[in-house]
Amino acid sequence: MDKHGSSEPHSEELEILGRQLLHEVDVYMKTHKTRTDGELIERVFSFLKVGSTLGGEVHVTHRVGDPYNTWDVEKLACNVGLHLKEKVEFRQSEDSGYHNKRGSGINAFVAAITYSSKGSSLFSLPSSSWAWTTSIGTSSSSFSISSFGINTSSPWRNPRTALYPTFASEKMNRAVSNLVKDLNTESVLRRGKERDEKLERTEAGLARARALIRDATIDQSSSSSRQDPDYIPRGDIYRNAFVFHRSYVLMEHLFKIFVYEEGDLPLFHNGPCKDIYSTEGIFLSLMETATHFRTRDPEEAHVYFLPFSVVMILEHLFDPIIRDKAVLGRVIGDYVHTISTKYPYWNRSLGADHFMLSCHDWGPRATWYVHELYFTSIRALCNANISEFFNPRKDASIPDINLRTGDTTGLIGGMPLSNRTVLAFFAGQLHGRIRPALFQHWKDKDEDIRVYEKVPEGVSYEEMMKKSKYCICPSGYEVATPRIVEAIYAECVPVLISQHYVIPFSDVLNWDAFSIQVSLSEIPNLKEILMGTPEDKYVRMHEGVKQVQRHFLVNDPPKRYDVFHMILHSIWLRRLNLQIYG
Template sequence: MRASVSASSAQPCLPCLHSHGNGRAVAAAYAVAACLVAVTFLALAALDPRAQASSWFLSSSSSSSLSSFSSLQPSGGGGASEHLLVTSSSYSDDGDSRNSTGKEVHEEVQVGGDDLLLSLINPSSGRGAPQLSVTPPTAAPELEPTPAALAPPAATESSDEVIEATPQVPRRRDVKLERLELGLAKARSAIMEAIKNKDKRPPLADKDYVPMGPIYRNAYAFHRSYLEMEKLFKVYVYEEGEPPVFHDGPCRSIYSTEGRFIYSMEMESRLRTRDPDLAHAFFLPFSVVKMVKMIYEPNSHDMGPLKRTISDYIGVLSAKYPYWNRSLGADHFMLSCHDWGPYVSSANGHLFGNSIRVLCNANTSEGFNPSKDVSLPEINLRTDVVDRQVGGPSASRRPILAFFAGGNHGPVRPSLLAHWKGKGQPDVQVSEYLPRGVSYTDMMRRSRFCLCPGGYEVASPRLAEAIYLECVPVVVDDGEYALPFADVLNWDAFAVRLRAADIPRLREVLSAVSPRHYIRMQRRVRAVRRHFMVHGGPPRRYDAFHMILHSVWLRRLNVRIAARG
């Protein structure tokens, strides 16, 4: 775990939340009502064949765990088909497992296939997808992160259902929500048509940029999805909460992605709505980095105050607005670049299990679920003039084969330093600290491959630094790291992934990349850079801010919120 940035301490709950101390009592009342609804639902579900319907897609390359909706059932069969891009699911060799809330999950599973989301999955594979029926939870317990179950990707041509989230307690028909869900259904159909016809149509028109080439899993479908997002998607930012813990974040540090997104979302006018009834997704604008600085007691190792702040904040929102309760958080998202983001998200069971968590610490072994969570690129900005931090020479002017410099901590770096630090290999430059006067940035610009091992956690700012400086990134891990934007980007086209066991063979593996192939990879790094750019001014289309929102958009398409009681 990265050393905390702590300068002062404060009370566990912010002043604006103190008047809402009855939130837990309300939650307890909801829990009792939920028990009665759950019994009724299970009796009906046993008679409803739709409860055994299949879903379309599993997520990108890694593990996933089943979302803990109060009740999960596919939307009604018959009528117009509606497809989804990602679906929360898990599998087990036995039919009995537990989801992220600790509730039992009974599954009948057919798995197969090796395509990842947004190749965009080959719909003609004809392989089966998991069939799910879920025991409804009766309350939202406080959770600790639990390992996610590994789920092989699967796709099917005949399954076209989305997961439907129904409320804990009966409510009136919501016509506005029905209208929103109809718009999302049309967008799903347009994107699915683009997936099926990716090789039969000319590129879509776009005045700024047309995605093309092998850096994408399916450039045509991504472009269609992006345009659908721009046309339709609206995000509501809750106005409750006071800076700096809310509506604020760091903009010049290793955690700058967190602050830059919060700031851009606050300033956003095109994709943001001020009317929550028009919103498809709801942003919870708290900053874990600021919480650690303002609330955490240094060296206490106690995240309780942080978790209580988040729990109370959600209590305020769920008491004031109907949106959290109607979906159990499934259309809400949080964002954190701090290592503790996943842990403090367990302050609320539905936040951890249902909501979209946008995290730099995208560790699948710690409960990160790529089918509903978003991997946030960690970008270390030292100045607002970002454009000066990009660019690099061609391959012929990069004499160093591989480069790494960084602290000796975490599960991977000790092995890397033990095998390559000070070994007298001039083309493999691995060190813990650079000598005085040696520029870290210049070393990356002189290197063909830049090693990107995680530290205390799986994410590393070196990934974005390498892309900025046109150095082919080498991700060193054992597959726990869900790479940013992997549902859209084909990382194999512009990066190398190396397992920890292969560290002794690092030089051999990288030397085997031919000069011609390396030149292609470096050009692709240059092309993909636009999706990782954070600009000093307003965000630009297809940049990091919009790619993060597009990732949220894809996951929002995964769920249909029931508009009826």
């Protein structure tokens, strides 16, 4: 920089530090005609971008006072092909690496901002996860949600990209490799083409939402954001109640979903609203009438819903004798081909801003036949099994709900604590990996731990849950089980026994506050674990179950914070965790 006002040359110092000076920008801030509207900083970004490599970084510092605090610097950087990677606030005296001598003195605050070029990908997920905790470091590289209770840095992680794992199966690895090639090819084809301004406006709106949610993790004193005529999330059942409320309200104000109208009944726009796959049918049904979130204009949508029902495809087209599961691939593959040919939105992101939902055990398998859907799209699944490559950084775990009559009549509520005379209860079939161990140690062996394959004659399953302190919820054929929601409805503290299961809404809910999680190896000690829980802790967990119940209730029409809205919020978080480049 040439010396003007407070700027001084530091070329030699930069060389000593191993930096390379790419450009010199001659500016005089006090008199520059564009300093008040931020145009100058955009021009600086434009200079800096020239000659930088893909994945390279641009470091900019500026004071936080007027007029700099009025500039939307993140958006200005985005306009010239850079995205915000890091933003920190510090004093010059506290950072020996800061070398710009400013006339305003060594104690002035500055914002140090790191921008990076977009690289060759059409979209990105952050390389690191950001948990919703009360205190968060300001040096987090980007906004990111993570599923809690699981290790998102799993051994399947592929270092080449944040999206895809590395598989033991060579077939799976070839699929990943081909998809990465498709991404790179599509990115190369788009270079030099006119930017998608509508998409960039959508991304700018999401960037503002991310910033507001980030602010909520740091400043929880704003009373305006806590004013709500209906419900204010509070208490230990949330990982961060304040941040969840901020995110939820933003979703209500901003989130728009385009539902593709292609596809005929009964395979599309329709699903079972009774029995074990109720979640799938209820969501499909409510999305058809969700006027608040649904948009008829695909240009203003944040996500695009593929309204097929895995349950209905299998019910109507699957031959139980031939057992050809590829029927799923034919129906879903044809559907994706139809919408990707008719509309530009799937190809624009290779499906990254599209989502599907399924509660069938074969829901994950159904997406495999279209590799972009499997690896790239948002999958809302009951069968959220990370050992089967459920990816919590882009996929959402949703609750398995079994409504035998199609509604919750008679299911909600239970006995007061003083009348809960059974320590723990389970009744269900013997299948899967977990239940054999449970039956071996506890079936018909203890008066306090009641484990049955079928409840005794004259005994009601629902009444047993309502008078038990704990309800045992072991996985069955797959990791998900409707008994978790049944327990919450009956105000019975769930005892979760599973492997590799991402619990529903666990990026928002603190399951440790209202449930007990037991590993397979701890099943022999189940009674000791439950009896050893202090009474005051149990009372708190029971109150937590009653409080969290609203998030699992099915309502028609939907009510705020119910299960329909919680599923939408999970999709909203995954979309916030994604940036698509126009």
